[in-house]
Amino acid sequence: MEMPYMIGQKEERKRVDQASCGLEKMGRIPCCEKENVKRGQWTPEEDNKLSSYIAQHGTRNWRLIPKNAGLQRCGKSCRLRWTNYLRPDLKHGQFSDAEEQTIVKLHSIVGNRWSIIAAQLPGRTDNDVKNHWNTKLKKKLSGMGIDPVTHKPFSHLMAEIATTLEPPQVAHLAEAALGCFKDEMLHLLTKRRIDFQLQQSNASIGNATTTYMNSKQEEHQDDEAIEKIKFGLSRSIQEPDMLPPNKLWDSATTGPTFSSFSGNCSSAFPYSGFQYEPSSFSNERDGSPWNQSICTGSTCMVGDRQSRLPDKLEENGDDSRTGKEIRNDAILFNTDSVLWDLPSDDLMHPIV
DNA sequence: AAGATGAACAACCGCGAATAG
């Protein structure tokens, strides 16, 4: 399917991109002739040509494959079509609960290293995993109050930030947080995508925790939950001095606080048999659970580009981009900064 | 019924790593 309008846009963007990064000057060689190359959706005829050619000759030289197979496609495009769609060993159905769990677990460890994650899921490609993460899993975690980048509860991140601020700034932060998250909370709750049930009798003192519920609730319960969340946030705003120095928004304050909103996720993830381990989020051995920097999580953004492996891994000769030099999966799954106890036996393939 | 919006998936792009010569 030719899409001339799209090609026009892309060419323009490419021209701008190249100009901005000096590629024209450097004389970067295009991966294929742009003219006479078809783009967009593949037709069944093209799929057949490519599949039968690869069945006979294998995937030795992607640049030659389109020529030899009689396709007006870029070699790169052929490779992508083959690896993401035509390969006979691919699964095309929905992701199972177990697969989703594996993705979340591994993402908490290796970040956006989709190829590493996909390698543990037979029949799934990195593109599949990436799309599934971006369209579903990220939202699920966010809906649970968990930051999909660091895999920490939003409340913990806020508390960590707050430790660096003076009380008046903390109040402003809480106010901003209320403004930022209010609409999303209301949306999620009223849409019944997630239901939050505040722990009833003992929620007010001591053990204020919020439990993720799959069960349906009455409309007025949603409203009540929203009101409680608002109440807790308001208290945090109005009484920042009441908050203990190292445990901002802790359950010590009466009523549900921001941390109680998402603090206990062990029964929170909507997959059977799956437990998110909030206790791992804090390093409580030194008595100052909130002192670690935001970036001590196993997946944090470095610069503007990649999430990274735990330091121990990188020290271990890891190629931070491909992960091909990772040798010791015991380190990978036992480091303190890892959120999950994922035995290496669980892995389909050792991460190498 | 029609337009708007969102979700899911497919495909493209540039970049850096790996490899060949």
Add this chain to the structure above:
DNA sequence: TCTATTCGCGGTTGTTCATCT
């Protein structure tokens, strides 16, 4: 060791279909 080429990865965009208003 250096250079050119190829490959694979992750980010991003585009398309299609479903649902909502």
